[in-house]
Amino acid sequence: MSRETRILMGMPITVEIVGEAKAGLVDDVFAYFAAVDQRFSVFKPDSEISRINQNRLAEPDFSREMREVLALADRTKRESRGYFDIRRADGTLDPSGIVKGWAIRNAASLIRASGVDNFYVDAGGDIQSGGKTADGKDWRIGIRSPFNEAEIIKVLVPKGRGIATSGSYVRGHHIYDPYQPLMQIADIVSLTVIAADVLEADRFATAAFAMGKSGIHFLQQQPDLEGYVVSVNGVATQTSGFGAFVTS
Amino acid sequence: MSFSYRPSTLVLSAAALLGVLATAPAEAASWWPFSTSSGTQSRQLPSAAAPAPDATVPTQLATNGGAYRDGTYKGPTVDAYYGPLQVQANIQGGQLVSVEVLQYPADRRTSRSINAQALPMLESEVVSAQNTQVDIISGATLTSEAYLRSLTSALGKAGQGL
Numbered sequence: 001m002s003r004e005t006r007i008l009m010g011m012p013i014t015v016e017i018v019g020e021a022k023a024g025l026v027d028d029v030f031a032y033f034a035a036v037d038q039r040f041s042v043f044k045p046d047s048e049i050s051r052i053n054q055n056r057l058a059e060p061d062f063s064r065e066m067r068e069v070l071a072l073a074d075r076t077k078r079e080s081r082g083y084f085d086i087r088r089a090d091g092t093l094d095p096s097g098i099v100k101g102w103a104i105r106n107a108a109s110l111i112r113a114s115g116v117d118n119f120y121v122d123a124g125g126d127i128q129s130g131g132k133t134a135d136g137k138d139w140r141i142g143i144r145s146p147f148n149e150a151e152i153i154k155v156l157v158p159k160g161r162g163i164a165t166s167g168s169y170v171r172g173h174h175i176y177d178p179y180q181p182l183m184q185i186a187d188i189v190s191l192t193v194i195a196a197d198v199l200e201a202d203r204f205a206t207a208a209f210a211m212g213k214s215g216i217h218f219l220q221q222q223p224d225l226e227g228y229v230v231s232v233n234g235v236a237t238q239t240s241g242f243g244a245f246v247t248s
Numbered sequence: 249m250s251f252s253y254r255p256s257t258l259v260l261s262a263a264a265l266l267g268v269l270a271t272a273p274a275e276a277a278s279w280w281p282f283s284t285s286s287g288t289q290s291r292q293l294p295s296a297a298a299p300a301p302d303a304t305v306p307t308q309l310a311t312n313g314g315a316y317r318d319g320t321y322k323g324p325t326v327d328a329y330y331g332p333l334q335v336q337a338n339i340q341g342g343q344l345v346s347v348e349v350l351q352y353p354a355d356r357r358t359s360r361s362i363n364a365q366a367l368p369m370l371e372s373e374v375v376s377a378q379n380t381q382v383d384i385i386s387g388a389t390l391t392s393e394a395y396l397r398s399l400t401s402a403l404g405k406a407g408q409g410l
Binding site (some may be wrong): 014122125127141142147165190217234238 | 312370371372373374376377380381382383384385386387399
């Protein structure tokens with residue numbers, strides 16, 4: 001078994017491989033994330049996405065990966081009724097909200113293609129797991145409390161599905177009164193989605209979070225998505241099929 | 249800690265990622281939304297929602313009673329991965345009185361409301377800490393970390409020369 005964490009794309013990424021794997025597999029996975037960051041980071045002036053935003057790269061010259069991600073972003077925008085949008089107010093594109101899940105899914109494919117069935121990839125709390133743990137048990141994933149980093153508030157067994165959580169302590173252009181903070185803060189603070197794979201989970205976690213209180217009802221209407229949303233008052237609401245993935 | 253967790257992923261700790269915060273004055277942060285020091289009913293979170301007394305990032309930031317010069321101070325734009333995040337600290341009477349989010353990842357903005365529709369009743373519960381072993385943790389802390397980084401820097405400006 002090997003497990004390694006590195007900081008890439010501005011977040012901790014952990015890869016665990018159970019059992020034997022070909023030499024260099026973990027390095028290859030991290031190299032893949034680094035390559036994705038080189039291409040899609042809006043913070044790197046010479047990344048492909050930055051060159052597109054600076055009008056230095058025309059559409060016929062976009063890479064295959066860029067076309068795939070932009071098409072996914074378009075699809076997610078349609079499927080989320082416009083809530084998911086990679087176009088910023090200034091007209092530039094920021095596909096970060098979809099690249100993370102896409103990269104984790106592709107990293108998982110890389111691992112499976114090498115013959116490894118039992119593994120997980122966790123990038124900033126969005127997770128694709130497969131197979132079993134080193135003890136031969138199902139992977140158990142905790143949802144972190146949005147109120148206390150040291151606590152988990154739910155334990156899930158995804159059985160090969162992907163899990164992603166969107167959330168934050170701050171949202172939108174709010175002005176906070178420190179003496180009445182909860183009067184000003186947004187209504188939901190954490191939203192977890194379970195989907196067929198981590199890409200699906202990530203893009204709909206982001207989109208549904210942007211919908212605020214309506215997000216959980218949007219997820220309820222999607223037959224292949226389950227969700228768990230925590231509001232700022234500490235009350236959680238779940239979709240009707242979510243309980244099937246909960247354990248204790 | 250209320251649950252067991254394997255050590256290699258402790259790097260997820262916001263405090264570990266943000267050593268910069270250790271340089272901030274060390275008193276309770278009255279601005280933090282989940283501070284325990286309040287008596288108002290709006291802050292009566294369930295016990296699971298109460299911050300731990302140690303090792304939480306917010307408590308490492310502080311207003312430090314009059315330690316800052318009055319004015320507004322912008323923090324740097326910080327990569328929250330989903331997009332840029334920048335805050336502005338507003339100081340009055342030497343105290344941090346408000347924090348304004350100047351930039352926030354655009355894909356999370358709530359710019360439209362969806363059509364009213366018949367909504368099913370969904371199961372709800374009060375969240376509570378689970379005291380059990382897990383292999384991996386799903387959660388979003390990156391944006392709040394970026395928020396704290398930008399705010400810490402803004403407060404650093406406010407404290408200069410004092």
